[in-house]
Amino acid sequence: MKVVVDHNLCEGNGRCVEVAPQVFELRDDDLSYVLMDSPPQELRAKIQLATTLCPRQAIRLVED
């Protein structure tokens, strides 16, 4: 699985970093960046929660 943050939508609300700090990082440009190319399965639930909680619905989980 792959995680994509759409930077046209992201506004740095940081919900993703709260629920999955291993996967997301908020940088100085107020955008969230994905830290892993292919996150392990055990993080799936947290990533899914991040996609749900994102106020801008900017995160997508793409299956391989």
Next chain:
Amino acid sequence: MAALTLETLDIINPDLYVQRGYPHEEWALLRKEAPVFRYERPSVEPFWAITKHADIVNVSRQPELFRSSQFLFVVQEEPGSPLPEEPVLRQLLNMNPPEHGEFRRVVNQRFTPRSVKQLTDQIERITTEVLDDLVGRDACDFVTEVSAKLPLAVIAEMFGIPRADWAMMFRLSNTMIGPTDPEYGTSQNITETLERARLEFFQYFNQLCEDRRKNPRDDLASVLANGTVNGEPLPPFELLSYFALLIIAGNETTRNATTGGLHALISNPAQWERLRSDPSLASKATEEIVRWTSPVIQFTRIATADTVLGGQQLRQGDVLVLFYPSAARDEEIFEQPSTFDIGRYPNPHISFGIGEHFCLGANLARLELQVMFRQLAERMEFAELAGPVQRMRSSFVGGIKHMPIRYRIRARP
């Protein structure tokens, strides 16, 4: 009252909102029996009433399939008061991708959590001053003397608007949001009311823009006046509409959440005591107040293709109306949704919307509410209603115009 039925219930008539506040019983019936409901009544264009949390999320997530409509909300037609034929403003709320994102990026850096956090000291100071003005008395109109003052001062200072003009911003915001209310409207004719208010707003903002083009400062007015979309300055109508949008949105909704929040605390004394004994609950209380009050009642969408939603066949061109306060009481999402619980967690309300059009000012509103309710918890020892609340005549924004209270407040701690 006669038993509610789907055929006769009313969720649009603005007089009902004045008399009873939000029609929660009607929305509960719709959620239970017809969550995607074809609403056909005289004096209002037919629409699909969307009342479930999941359906509103689903629609909001697909801004291409469900486009924002030119008219932000549906309104009941009244005799002698034709509805505007053209949208009064052209701004983020009636724009669509990709244009919406391009325009939003002109200012969104000013509203990120990081930027808003820098306003903390300013918001603390204004709040303290607002509450200081209550000291030495025991009664006030909480709306005009407290809840209206903080968001007005914050947004006006962000724009760099001089204090002498704040009253005008307040008045015009009220008229633009509540043109159907007799206290805020300036004519029986809603179109005339809106056009007059728009003209006054536009003349003022036009001067402000000219000034900030010559003398740019570190304020929102300068960001807008000198902003670009795809390398070009914003066209005049869109530019002036943008000013109006931010001033109006910055004023109205936070005010109503603040008023509704204190009203809920007065009506639930145990929650009020809980907050007073632990003011650090102010952040969770803020989420609950936003859920409970849901100041925006409705926004509309237009289906761009035939599609199925909640088991109903929608046709291209159909109007959908998303009822946010109904989502905020959805039994499938919230335990005991009709209980006001300032410690509620998690609290996945969507009263700021979600997705493409998620409230640009959400972080600002949250901070204002957190500071206000923390300071109230620290200083206001007692409050009760001193008369009935007066609600705005509108089925678009749930406004409280006046809320007389008796209170006891401490001098600055």
